[in-house]
Amino acid sequence: MTKSKEEIIEEMFEKGVLISEDFLKKEENQSSDNKFTGKIEAEEDLLVLNSDYAEVIKQQTSLVDWHELDSLKVGSEKERNDDLYQNELQQLKKSELVLQNSNTSKETSSLEVELNVEENGATTSTTTETKSEELIESSMNVIELNESEKNNLAMLKNVEIVFSYTNIPFKYKINDFGNIFRSRYKCLEKLLxxxxxxxxxxxxxxxxxxxxxxxxxxxxxxxxxxxxxxxxxxxxxxxxxxxxxxxxxxxxxxxxxxxxxxxxxxxxxxxxxxxxxxxxxxxxxWPDIPETNEMRKGNKEEYAIFLSDLHVGSNVFLEDEFNKFLRWIQGDTGNDKQRELANKVKYIIIAGDLVDGIGIYPTHEEDLKIKDIKKQYEEVVRLIKKIPLNKKIIVCPGNHDLVHLAEPQPVFYPEYTQCLYDQPNVIVVSNPAMINIGKTEDFSGFNILMYHGCSFDYYVANVESIRNNGGYHRADLIMKFLLKRRHLAPAFKSVPYFPGHKEDPLLIKTIPDFFVTGHIHYSKVANYKGVTMISGSCWQAKTSFQEKLGHEPEPARVPVVNLKTREVKILKFV
CATH class of the missing domain: 2.40.50.140 (Nucleic acid-binding proteins)
Known part of the structure; x- marks a missing residue:
């Protein structure tokens, strides 16, 4: 039986639920569904029913935190950015992913493009190394290697995970959020x-x-x-x-x-x-980095390179440019000096957004070349397999990857990304995480704080000095802002939070040698009190969604650091 608009409004009003216009347009001329009505009755906290919520209710098998969803909806309308709202909807819906059967790989061009190098000198200041308790116990991935792979990966012991988070779900209470703030206060009070x-x-x-x-x-x-x-x-x-x-x-x-x-x-x-x-x-x-903090240098010449935001699967993934990078890292292109540099690269750090994901924003699927999430990660692996095995690859997730948005984001879900875990030279960590590279008998190695950078949007929008001095083009200002506060997301609203840890997981307790981020698609390198701040570039051209938001990405740049001198160069693959 088909109900009129007035009947639907009256029925829902009696249940204490208001109806939005978009829901009425969808429900008009459709038969009533007693099962759906019953589900609404079970949702005691539901105040307003729109078409998005209706889809969630129809597909969801457990109760939803409608207060939180309403808050995200209001925030999306107020700030004209509904990334968080749309992502939460995708998490709640049990939607089927569409498989794409077409071959997504492209033939690489035979035309070699010479690398352009931008010099970016690193300034120095000084301190003593600061150590603190690890936030969480963690260990490296156990990797089965044959003899030849063991020889290629002799440098594996030079990579150590200082911390990487595992989230254990449970029923959260208000006190859990209070614990986060109390632990934050006590830690930073001690520093102050x-x-x-x-x-x-x-x-x-x-x-x-x-x-x-x-x-x-x-x-x-x-x-x-x-x-x-x-x-x-x-x-x-x-x-x-x-x-x-x-x-x-x-x-x-x-x-x-x-x-x-x-x-x-x-x-x-x-x-x-x-x-x-x-x-x-x-x-x-502010808690800040001590003025005495020293820029430490390694005792042998080797290099680390920093990538982020590959966005494999996007219609505008820069495959040609990424293949130029791969040919360089293999030593197949560039002049003698550039080939020698590629040979000395030992570490490749990727700060999130390996894939473009699915359903990240409205009409996202229209911007996708690969519409199956597993196939997106398989394509990532097909590409990074071309990187020589003697170069260690450390990756963390970002907001486009297939993990939940609440931070700390866990490692990639193996059921969708097993191909990534199968790579013998890949180490997977959470977001954020800290790794240590380049350790020798007489050098303690470099601590690298990896953070994708989802909180950056909030500070660009809300901190006048950042917004007026370059905004998204000045990742260095945002990173300095966070180091000064010794926290990756000091404003609670700046990122969704996972409250299940005894201590605030976004504290910057250990002073890093390198602070590495991504997210904003614009490469920047600077130093602040002995910490080298590096924002990765991206491998995606401007999307229609970015155009609406006024974002101007600067893709295909690769910061390269000489770990002996701490000199930074930026290679351009465009």
């Missing part, structure tokens, strides 16, 4: 207390009890950032004992611009003068 200005820090409840005006210092988490009618910045800081207001005057020409960079949930130190339940700030202190 090492600062001379904060060694006599008081708790907030003690400051609230003070009757006289005097100089004070506190450490807290930013609960709120606002602006007064007079144009001053007003913060609400909290610690484990209470909350207090902190005012940063617009007349403080040095401090006010720094205060404008503050974001929700970051941990900072404040010094200033206390008033009646308020502090008038005269300084803001």
């Amino acid at each position: 207390r090492n600062r001379q200005e904060l060694r006599s820090t008081l708790t907030i409840n003690r400051i609230l009890g003070k009757k006289e005006k005097e100089k004070v210092s506190i450490i807290g988490v930013i609960e709120d950032v606002g602006t007064t009618r007079s144009g001053h910045i007003m913060l609400t800081l909290e610690d484990l004992t209470g909350k207090i207001k902190v005012l940063v005057s617009k007349n403080n020409k040095d401090l006010f611009p720094l205060a404008k960079e503050l974001v929700y949930d970051e941990v900072i130190g404040i010094t200033g003068n206390c008033g009646d339940k308020i502090i008038f700030a005269n300084n803001i202190i």
